[in-house]
Amino acid sequence: MKKIIFIAALMMTFCFLQTKGEAQMISAGKEVTIDYTLKVDNEVVDSSVGKEPLVYTQGSKMIIPGLENALEGLEPGAEKTVVVPASEAYGVINPEAVVEIQKDKLASEETPEVGMVLQMETSTGQPMVGMIKEIKENALVIDFNHPLAGKELTFEVKVIGVK
Incomplete structure (x- = not known):
């Protein structure tokens, strides 16, 4: 009987830890807070570092698709460099x-x-x-093209929070 209780407790702990990890991963509908630096041709064109971080809802198309897709599954504290082609950013020049x-x-x-x-x-x-x-x-x-149309964008991102 003690063995069954121990196994049940162990399984519950594992499920709790797994659920807790998933709750903090970036996924659709989560409110995500990031710091980022955007570079074009190795030149910084925008950054939130030292300012207000960017807050967005994953999957709501509030940020460019290439960046949003690359951040899926990351957790708070994660850092990632993301290279986004023009087609997944502001499009090619029309x-x-x-x-x-x-x-x-x-x-x-x-x-x-x-x-x-x-x-x-x-x-x-x-x-x-x-x-x-x-x-x-x-x-x-x-x-009338977006100023960043036709450009490959490089983002250096740090995930600050996921709710």
């Missing part, structure tokens, strides 16, 4: 998102400059952000 707009169609009172970011609206009222790539005599060439 040539159709680079358009020429007549200068007289712009409402901006500022003098346009290459590199200037413009906020515009589509005919249906959707907000759009684009960057001036070229200035012609009567027109501007504006790129």
Whole structure:
């Protein structure tokens, strides 16, 4: 009888420890807190280190798919370097998102400059952000691709918490 009780207690302890570990693993629906540093071409372009960490819900598409998929199954304290191809980040560059707009169609009172970011609206009222790539005599060439489109992203991530 003592042997059966011992085995039952041992199994319960094992199940508890296994459940506890799974509860802290990153999985769908869990609230995850991470610190990260984002690099493009080995240059830091964003970081939460020394600032507020990033909090997101796993599986909710709050972060780019390539990063979210790579973090699945990690536990608090884990550190990982994740390389995300453009196709799993902000997409490849879409040539159709680079358009020429007549200068007289712009409402901006500022003098346009290459590199200037413009906020515009589509005919249906959707907000759009684009960057001036070229200035012609009567027109501007504006790129509406995400600034990180076409780029491979490298994240250095530390998992701070999982709830």
